[in-house]
Amino acid sequence: MAATTTTGTADEGTGMRRIGLFRTVSAGPAFWWLVLPAFLFFLVFFVVPTVSLFALAFNKSAAGVISLSSAVTFDNFLRIFTRSIYYESILRSIGIAGAVSFICLVFGYPLAYVIAKTTNPGRNTLLMILVLSSMQLDMVIRLYGLMVLLGDNGLINAMLLRFGIISAALPLMYNVFGVIVGLVQITLPFMILSLIGVIKSIHPSLEEAARSLGASRAKAFFSVVLPLSMPGVLAGTLLVFALAISSYVVPALMGGWKVMVMPIHIYQQVAETGRWQFGAAIAVVLFLTSLMAIAVYHRAAMRTTGGRS
Amino acid sequence: MSDIHLKNLVKSYGENIAVAGIDLHIRQGEFFSLLGPSGCGKSTTLRMIAGFIRPTVGQILIGSDDVTRLPPEKRDIGIVFQNYAIFPHMNVADNIAFGLKLRKKSHEDIDRAVAFALRQVGLVGYENRYQRQLSGGEQQRVALARVLVTEPRILLLDEPLSALDKALREEMKYWIKDLQKSLGITTVYVTHDQDEALTMSDRVGVMQKARVEQVGTPQEIYERPKTLFVTTFIGQSNVIDVTVRGRQGERLSVDFGDSTVLTRAPVAEVSVGSAAKLVIRPENVIIGAAGAGLSATVVSETYQGALVRYRLSVAGQEIVAERQNQAHLARFSPGEVVGVSWDPDRSEALVA
Numbered sequence: 001m002a003a004t005t006t007t008g009t010a011d012e013g014t015g016m017r018r019i020g021l022f023r024t025v026s027a028g029p030a031f032w033w034l035v036l037p038a039f040l041f042f043l044v045f046f047v048v049p050t051v052s053l054f055a056l057a058f059n060k061s062a063a064g065v066i067s068l069s070s071a072v073t074f075d076n077f078l079r080i081f082t083r084s085i086y087y088e089s090i091l092r093s094i095g096i097a098g099a100v101s102f103i104c105l106v107f108g109y110p111l112a113y114v115i116a117k118t119t120n121p122g123r124n125t126l127l128m129i130l131v132l133s134s135m136q137l138d139m140v141i142r143l144y145g146l147m148v149l150l151g152d153n154g155l156i157n158a159m160l161l162r163f164g165i166i167s168a169a170l171p172l173m174y175n176v177f178g179v180i181v182g183l184v185q186i187t188l189p190f191m192i193l194s195l196i197g198v199i200k201s202i203h204p205s206l207e208e209a210a211r212s213l214g215a216s217r218a219k220a221f222f223s224v225v226l227p228l229s230m231p232g233v234l235a236g237t238l239l240v241f242a243l244a245i246s247s248y249v250v251p252a253l254m255g256g257w258k259v260m261v262m263p264i265h266i267y268q269q270v271a272e273t274g275r276w277q278f279g280a281a282i283a284v285v286l287f288l289t290s291l292m293a294i295a296v297y298h299r300a301a302m303r304t305t306g307g308r309s
Numbered sequence: 310m311s312d313i314h315l316k317n318l319v320k321s322y323g324e325n326i327a328v329a330g331i332d333l334h335i336r337q338g339e340f341f342s343l344l345g346p347s348g349c350g351k352s353t354t355l356r357m358i359a360g361f362i363r364p365t366v367g368q369i370l371i372g373s374d375d376v377t378r379l380p381p382e383k384r385d386i387g388i389v390f391q392n393y394a395i396f397p398h399m400n401v402a403d404n405i406a407f408g409l410k411l412r413k414k415s416h417e418d419i420d421r422a423v424a425f426a427l428r429q430v431g432l433v434g435y436e437n438r439y440q441r442q443l444s445g446g447e448q449q450r451v452a453l454a455r456v457l458v459t460e461p462r463i464l465l466l467d468e469p470l471s472a473l474d475k476a477l478r479e480e481m482k483y484w485i486k487d488l489q490k491s492l493g494i495t496t497v498y499v500t501h502d503q504d505e506a507l508t509m510s511d512r513v514g515v516m517q518k519a520r521v522e523q524v525g526t527p528q529e530i531y532e533r534p535k536t537l538f539v540t541t542f543i544g545q546s547n548v549i550d551v552t553v554r555g556r557q558g559e560r561l562s563v564d565f566g567d568s569t570v571l572t573r574a575p576v577a578e579v580s581v582g583s584a585a586k587l588v589i590r591p592e593n594v595i596i597g598a599a600g601a602g603l604s605a606t607v608v609s610e611t612y613q614g615a616l617v618r619y620r621l622s623v624a625g626q627e628i629v630a631e632r633q634n635q636a637h638l639a640r641f642s643p644g645e646v647v648g649v650s651w652d653p654d655r656s657e658a659l660v661a
Binding site: 203211213216217223 | 361391394459
């Protein structure tokens with residue numbers, strides 16, 4: 001969709017363009033002062049610490065040493081890419097984050113569609129509360145709730161054992177399955193919120209036009225609504241992917257340290273062995289992996305939508 | 310191409326009645342307008358014909374087919390929306406080809422039909438443009454082309470001119486009408502603009518409060534309004550309180566102040582002595598020298614270029630008169646006493 005509109009002449013009255021969103025930004029130099037507080041905060045509390053952590057990755061690994069030295073070495077990175085325990089965790093992280101993004105999309109899209117299309121204000125509010133309520137509780141608390149459900153003695157296993165459907169507890173936790181369930185639970189609202197806005201911005205008459213031209217409900221959805229909601233799909237999956245690949249708490253609790261993804265390695269290196277330099281190197285790799293995966297996905301998605309997201 | 314029958318069409322949302330029982334026959338090849346203020350149910354009616362809204366009660370026939378329960382894609386209709394609904398992710402050619410691709414036409418057929426349609430709407434060379442590169446008028450042409458290539462049985466137009474500026478609206482009005490006439494396609498046009506309805510339509514259905522108040526040719530609607538609403542909604546009218554004195558064939562005599570005047574009689578029975586409304590268009594009020602007709606006092610004169618508009622006080626009621634601004638016609642000034650009359654056939658009596 002046309003995000004950066006120019007002048008109003010062609011837009012007047014169509015009601016379908018997002019007019020003016022970006023127009024005010026160029027209103028004058030005085031406006032830039034408004035950006036300053038957030039910019040300074042971001043610089044001091046994000047850019048500086050992240051860059052200094054990343055710089056640490058190029059120092060020789062030494063337990064308990066945090067100070068930066070000027071002796072540059074690539075040993076830490078060499079180690080990551082030569083030891084299977086580390087490079088496999090890269091693939092595992094990508095795989096899990098990819099799976100979580102996909103599952104969130106499949107689960108989230110229909111719900112987002114229903115919420116976006118519901119005109120009844122009461123029902124709409126109810127559905128939104130449903131989505132947002134899960135975000136009101138702290139992540140750790142929600143994960144403990146999941147453990148009650150999925151544990152070996154948890155509700156599901158207890159029920160299945162009781163009715164004799166299984167003879168031994170199913171491994172629902174402390175494995176990849178548990179981590180994925182946890183991550184989906186945490187990230188699903190982000191996917192839904194990304195999609196709702198975009199689907200809402202697709203004027204209902206577009207779908208109706210497709211129907212009147214002979215498209216079935218499904219055909220109208222796949223040929224009009226879905227392509228036009230690609231910006232939301234893209235934003236949602238990228239957001240979920242970034243959240244999932246960088247999550248430490250979920251793999252720690254739901255994977256019980258058995259599902260070794262990159263953030264777990266980082267934590268172990270920094271907090272348990274005190275080797276900040278090696279932990280920082282893994283963090284750099286995690287960061288670059290995430291960026292690369294996003295770039296590849298973005299390009300692929302752009303190609304399928306004809307570069308018109 | 311087909312005619313359309315609406316039989317006792319009702320749509321209610323809970324206690325809210327959007328359309329309260331419409332019976333209408335829209336003839337084959339006719340340009341039929343549904344005219345009314347917003348919220349009168351005209352769009353709901355159109356959307357029921359299109360299949361986007363399922364009627365609560367009633368029947369819709371296109372030709373001899375009962376389409377009441379058919380989804381929109383099975384009705385073989387074409388609809389143009391107020392916002393044109395051009396698919397923004399497809400270029401003009403793909404927009405127009407959309408319906409043909411669904412009909413599994415061959416590539417050659419589609420290309421030929423798209424090229425023909427673009428010529429028809431005067432947009433040759435626009436094939437690769439996107440919606441954001443089109444003006445409102447161009448989008449409307451694309452929307453029409455996209456519909457017409459599928460050769461629908463009926464054409465539905467939902468306020469297609471309301472988003473255009475005035476000059477373009479004038480142009481498109483005649484263009485759409487000519488196109489419709491040359492294709493001979495049965496067309497239902499929804500609008501709140503009386504000017505569009507009168508100019509473009511073969512017949513008009515005036516709607517108010519979920520009902521059709523009157524159906525007729527533009528001339529019938531304008532000159533022989535059957536209800537007070539139709540009178541006041543279409544054009545301007547003087548509405549004067551009178552008392553019925555008696556019927557003389559096609560004429561009704563009514564008491565207006567101390568005088569008795571003649572007017573066209575309503576079809577309905579009227580009882581002597583009952584209150585009625587005398588309806589006269591401003592352009593039909595004749596102002597003459599004092600003594601000719603009813604005695605009136607000029608309240609104000611407003612110069613409007615081609616017209617001069619007078620507010621007159623007649624027997625305690627106000628009457629507005631419009632006169633051509635022509636050299637041979639005298640002008641009157643406020644306070645002047647004049648004579649007011651009208652052709653009885655150019656006035657209506659409506660029983661409240």
